[in-house]
Amino acid sequence: MTDHRRVDTWLTDMDGVLVHEEDAIPGASEFVEVLKASGKRFLVLTNNSIFTPRDLAARLRGSGIDVPEQAIWTSALATAQFLAEQRPEGSAYVVGEAGLVTAMHDVGYVMTDRDPDYVVLGETRTYSFEAITRAIRLIEKGARFIATNPDPSGPSPAGTLPATGSVAALISTATGRQPYYIGKPNPLMMRSALNRLDAHSETTLMVGDRMDTDIISGLEAGLRTVLVLTGSTSRAQIEHFPYRPTRVVDSVADLVELVGDPDPS
Structure with a gap:
């Protein structure tokens, strides 16, 4: 340099x-x-919004890399912080796993499917048709659409997996609404x-x-x-x-x- x-x-x-x-x-x-x-x-x-920093620190230690959990910053944490600044103590319907749900709870958000302020989409290995359908209907009713990151796919030992961006595209096609991506x-x-x-x-x-x-x-x-x-x-x-x-x-x-x-x- x-x-x-x-x-x-x-x-x-x-x-x-x-x-x-x-x-x-x-x-x-x-x-x-x-x-x-x-x-x-x-x-x-x-x-990656699936895991908490503690989970990721443990994963890294298992690989021989010792990173303190406080030194890990995920798209889930960045998303929760952004929403807490935009609309403190708001509500959200979350499609995601422990990393995202924990981050949202930690900033004082309420998880609900009744007139939430936001639909927040994160990565998960178990996307359900029911959850995606619920997200679409809530967005149609006025919930603001947030996604943790735009990655369309991710790796796995078995091969490529669909990721947040792919599911966000499905919801956007159904609703005509684009998410705001944080990651x-x-x-x-x-x-x-x-x-x-x-x-x-x-x-x-x-x-x-x-x-x-x-x-x-x-x-x-x-x-x-x-x-x-x-x-x-x-x-x-x-x-x-x-x-x-x-x-x-x-x-x-x-x-x-x-x-x-x-x-x-």
Whole structure:
């Protein structure tokens, strides 16, 4: 990097950067340990709204990566925070799992299917036709439509799974109403993470594996960005995009030495 601003804060994606499914990416554990030892503020970001930070911390520990649960920021947490600021102590009909429901309860929201302020759609491995139908009818009656993230699909050991964006498209087709997405690539996800750390965009780096989510949302939030090549975007694909990351590295293993460097140029 030719940018000589110091780096005080690190934001990093999880899947494709630190882990593939349940397997740690080589160098990921060392990267996290150096971050913790440096005393620099950091958050692990994920669009996954299924799990709570405690669940995800346990998953990462099982992969050999020790991330404190308070250092994990999910699209569910960002969604709950956004709604609490927009309409404090409101109500919502939630289609999702424990990560989203817990986050909504923690900000004082009431879960209901009677005239809710919002329909909030998150990721789940057990979408039900009944729940989707109920969401459609509530939106038709005036509930505001929120989705945790626009990811159309996600990986699993058995292959591709439909994700939040696909189900949101189904609901939008039925209702004619588009949701407001909170997670990446909405830079709101980055700004909420910065606010959580009381950090500044000028001195923060975002590490991700996807040009179309991690890098664009970091760029639009005013952050410097690092693309790792262990996930979705290959080196050849970078040139297909009209924007570029600040730096491209093979993996987070290449960032270990930079964490302790006040001038990672």
